[in-house]
Amino acid sequence: MRFPHGNLLGIEPLDADDIKTILDTADGLKEILNRPIKKVPALRGRTVINLFYESSTRTRSSFEIAERVLSADSLSIAASTSSVSKGETLLDTARNLEAMNPDLVVIRHASAGAPHLLARHCRFAVVNAGDGAHEHPTQALLDALTLRQHKGKLEGLKVAIVGDILHSRVARSNLWLLSKMGAQVVLCGPPTVMPPGIEGIAPVTYSLEEAIEGADAIMMLRIQLERMSGSFFPTKREYFRRFGLTEERARRAKKDVLIMHPGPLNRGVEIASEVADGPYSVILDQVTNGVAIRMAVLYLLLGGSPEAAS
Amino acid sequence: MSRLLIRGGRVIDPSQGIDATLDVLISQDTIAEVGPRLPARGTKVVDARGLVVCPGFIDIHTHLREPGQEHKETIASGTRAAAAGGFTAVCAMPNTEPVNDSEGVTRLMIEKARVEGIVRVFPIGAITRGSAGEDLAEFGDLREAGCVAVSDDGHPVADTQVMRRALEYAKAFDFVVIDHCEDPELSRETCMNEGPVSTHLGLRGEPAVGEAIMVERDVLLAELTGSRLHIAHISAAASVDAVRRGKARGVRVTAEVTPHHLFLTDEEVRESAYDTSTKMKPPLRSEADRQAAIAGLQDGSIDCIATDHAPHHVDDKRVEYDCAANGIVGLETAVPLCLDRLVGEGLLDLPRLVALLSTNPARIFDLPGGTLAPGAPADLTLLDLARSRKVDPSRFESKGRNTPFGGWILKGWPVATIVGGAVVWDDLGR
Numbered sequence: 001m002r003f004p005h006g007n008l009l010g011i012e013p014l015d016a017d018d019i020k021t022i023l024d025t026a027d028g029l030k031e032i033l034n035r036p037i038k039k040v041p042a043l044r045g046r047t048v049i050n051l052f053y054e055s056s057t058r059t060r061s062s063f064e065i066a067e068r069v070l071s072a073d074s075l076s077i078a079a080s081t082s083s084v085s086k087g088e089t090l091l092d093t094a095r096n097l098e099a100m101n102p103d104l105v106v107i108r109h110a111s112a113g114a115p116h117l118l119a120r121h122c123r124f125a126v127v128n129a130g131d132g133a134h135e136h137p138t139q140a141l142l143d144a145l146t147l148r149q150h151k152g153k154l155e156g157l158k159v160a161i162v163g164d165i166l167h168s169r170v171a172r173s174n175l176w177l178l179s180k181m182g183a184q185v186v187l188c189g190p191p192t193v194m195p196p197g198i199e200g201i202a203p204v205t206y207s208l209e210e211a212i213e214g215a216d217a218i219m220m221l222r223i224q225l226e227r228m229s230g231s232f233f234p235t236k237r238e239y240f241r242r243f244g245l246t247e248e249r250a251r252r253a254k255k256d257v258l259i260m261h262p263g264p265l266n267r268g269v270e271i272a273s274e275v276a277d278g279p280y281s282v283i284l285d286q287v288t289n290g291v292a293i294r295m296a297v298l299y300l301l302l303g304g305s306p307e308a309a310s
Numbered sequence: 311m312s313r314l315l316i317r318g319g320r321v322i323d324p325s326q327g328i329d330a331t332l333d334v335l336i337s338q339d340t341i342a343e344v345g346p347r348l349p350a351r352g353t354k355v356v357d358a359r360g361l362v363v364c365p366g367f368i369d370i371h372t373h374l375r376e377p378g379q380e381h382k383e384t385i386a387s388g389t390r391a392a393a394a395g396g397f398t399a400v401c402a403m404p405n406t407e408p409v410n411d412s413e414g415v416t417r418l419m420i421e422k423a424r425v426e427g428i429v430r431v432f433p434i435g436a437i438t439r440g441s442a443g444e445d446l447a448e449f450g451d452l453r454e455a456g457c458v459a460v461s462d463d464g465h466p467v468a469d470t471q472v473m474r475r476a477l478e479y480a481k482a483f484d485f486v487v488i489d490h491c492e493d494p495e496l497s498r499e500t501c502m503n504e505g506p507v508s509t510h511l512g513l514r515g516e517p518a519v520g521e522a523i524m525v526e527r528d529v530l531l532a533e534l535t536g537s538r539l540h541i542a543h544i545s546a547a548a549s550v551d552a553v554r555r556g557k558a559r560g561v562r563v564t565a566e567v568t569p570h571h572l573f574l575t576d577e578e579v580r581e582s583a584y585d586t587s588t589k590m591k592p593p594l595r596s597e598a599d600r601q602a603a604i605a606g607l608q609d610g611s612i613d614c615i616a617t618d619h620a621p622h623h624v625d626d627k628r629v630e631y632d633c634a635a636n637g638i639v640g641l642e643t644a645v646p647l648c649l650d651r652l653v654g655e656g657l658l659d660l661p662r663l664v665a666l667l668s669t670n671p672a673r674i675f676d677l678p679g680g681t682l683a684p685g686a687p688a689d690l691t692l693l694d695l696a697r698s699r700k701v702d703p704s705r706f707e708s709k710g711r712n713t714p715f716g717g718w719i720l721k722g723w724p725v726a727t728i729v730g731g732a733v734v735w736d737d738l739g740r
Contacts, residue, residue: 012510089625089628089629090629090630091628091629109630111630111631111632111633112511112512112513112584112631112632113511113513113583113584113630113631113632114630116583116584117584117628117629117630117631120583121628131512132512132513132632133512133513133514134511134512134513135512169512172510172512195508195509196504196505196506196508196509196515196517197505197506197509198509200506
């Protein structure tokens with residue numbers, strides 16, 4: 001069993017077996033993080049570049065740690081310009097990096113499809129660490145790993161994804177992943193942030209109570225406060241009153257519901273602190289699993305076989 | 311006296327209801343006679359047996375980029391592309407640098423075309439100064455200098471009062487006002503059609519109704535003012551319907567559609583994995599919109615096919631999808647696409663296609679040509695319906711290579727283009 005892809009551009013091109021391979025590999029590698037000496041030589045001599053065109057704390061440090069634990073040589077570039085502003089084009093930057101012979105580039109970019117542009121024109125492997133509102137595959141994978149650890153399976157789980165679906169790459173990647181793995185997804189948020197045609201992929205409700213009813217897990221999405229100026233919703237106050245996750249609302253879910261959030265949190269906007277810090281919150285488990293998932297993805301793309309990981 | 315005989319071709323001239331095997335005699339730069347077995351004595355002869363001979367095709371929506379963006383296209387390269395694509399005339403859109411909003415720019419384009427162009431170039435002037443949508447351009451001067459219509463192409467005329475005044479004022483100069491219909495707020499920061507595909511790809515989409523809202527507005531304004539309105543590159547089913555209803559009420563409205571809106575949908579953006587040669591304005595729409603455009607051609611709601619030939623430098627396209635320039639080249643693919651996908655598939659008959667590419671464009675803008683009647687300019691397009699060839703962008707005469715049709719194998723190609731009695735391009739291979 002090998003991983004049959006040269007890049008990780010999104011969840012959508014993967015099938016259920018590919019996803020299971022990544023999750024199993026991450027399960028195997030996760031143990032390394034608990035060792036006194038957290039380092040294995042799996043990717044020794046391999047070079048990885050983290051090319052971040054958008055700011056990121058969690059995702060970037062998670063990739064960096066994963067790379068170091070696997071002994072890859074890595075460097076991170078925080079690029080603040082895109083090809084429309086002055087400076088070189090994305091492809092010129094990529095080609096310059098390519099000339100230094102990296103084995104893999106992790107890219108985060110505000111433009112959907114930017115990782116595809118690199119994959120089309122460059123030799124190195126590409127991992128999408130978030131492209132516009134398109135996909136954030138490693139986030140969905142770490143969410144799935146967290147769900148599987150707590151629930152033992154993904155198939156048949158009822159998962160509510162709540163918030164700004166329109167602008168969310170996390171929502172899209174999770175929707176593809178959970179659907180492929182046989183979970184039942186329900187989407188919830190104001191109608192203004194429901195992308196057209198989404199109801200053809202998963203059921204949509206504008207009632208948070210309805211979405212949460214009987215849920216095994218609730219994934220809350222970050223609300224971008226600047227959306228208020230685009231008339232997506234009137235005020236923070238109203239958003240929290242209608243779509244914010246409170247303790248009282250969370251009680252409608254299953255008793256052992258998992259509360260998830262990709263971060264960073266807007267406390268008191270999409271989620272109450274009592275819930276975010278409460279006993280059902282697995283938000284910090286998600287972060288830990290993020291390192292394991294990124295180790296697995298790097299390992300599989302750079303030629304490791306799933307068996308050798310454990 | 312120079313005479314040319316086009317012998318033995320299937321002559322199709324919708325303006326005269328001709329579709330028969332005939333000869334066409336050209337004397338100097340005009341059509342002398344169309345008839346059976348005309349005498350060849352003292353003439354040069356083009357053997358057109360097995361070919362179709364029609365009045366020259368006219369593209370009423372071309373971006374020649376000169377002056378100002380000569381790295382994308384020039385009048386010389388753009389007219390070569392037109393000739394190679396079977397067009398004997400093009401209407402040049404005014405979004406040059408500077409914008410063609412004054413007689414000076416118009417005269418420059420006409421003079422450049424006379425010296426360097428190989429097909430006819432009819433400039434279109436701007437509706438508003440700088441195409442900024444505020445103050446009207448000097449229509450009288452533009453008409454006198456040689457403009458054939460006005461348009462702020464690339465931008466809609468957002469202000470309803472300005473559009474109303476433009477339509478009214480244009481009547482004094484018998485101008486058709488062409489509008490690029492797009493609600494500026496609904497399309498702000500968008501880069502493709504809004505729908506399931508944009509949702510999938512995470513790209514910001516522009517709803518098809520953004521176009522239709524402006525088409526409805528313009529049709530109502532044309533009705534109010536009694537002026538002549540032409541809708542550029544119609545792409546939405548609801549827009550076609552608005553034009554159809556307007557025509558039924560007697561509004562003087564006409565419309566064009568591009569080959570890419572006839573043969574591609576927004577699925578192409580997904581299938582090409584964000585290839586920027588699928589990005590243009592208006593964007594590729596849904597299958598229902600595409601079908602509505604074909605139906606509009608069939609029932610006469612849409613009057614002509616125009617390319618919206620929009621050449622770009624590779625640097626403008628080899629970037630992130632949302633940053634890429636809008637537009638694709640079209641002059642060298644439009645005719646074979648229509649022959650293969652419309653006539654070849656039985657959606658339109660050949661005389662109807664010739665009307666859409668020649669007779670109707672000439673009629674809408676009162677251009678010379680579009681007919682083989684004696685005395686008309688000797689502008690002809692010759693077609694070989696049997697020829698099958700792959701679209702190869704590296705062989706384009708245009709400087710632009712930005713096409714989503716590269717690699718398509720199409721049957722039916724233009725093989726000779728005659729402008730003013732001179733063969734300006736031929737691929738007869740005989």
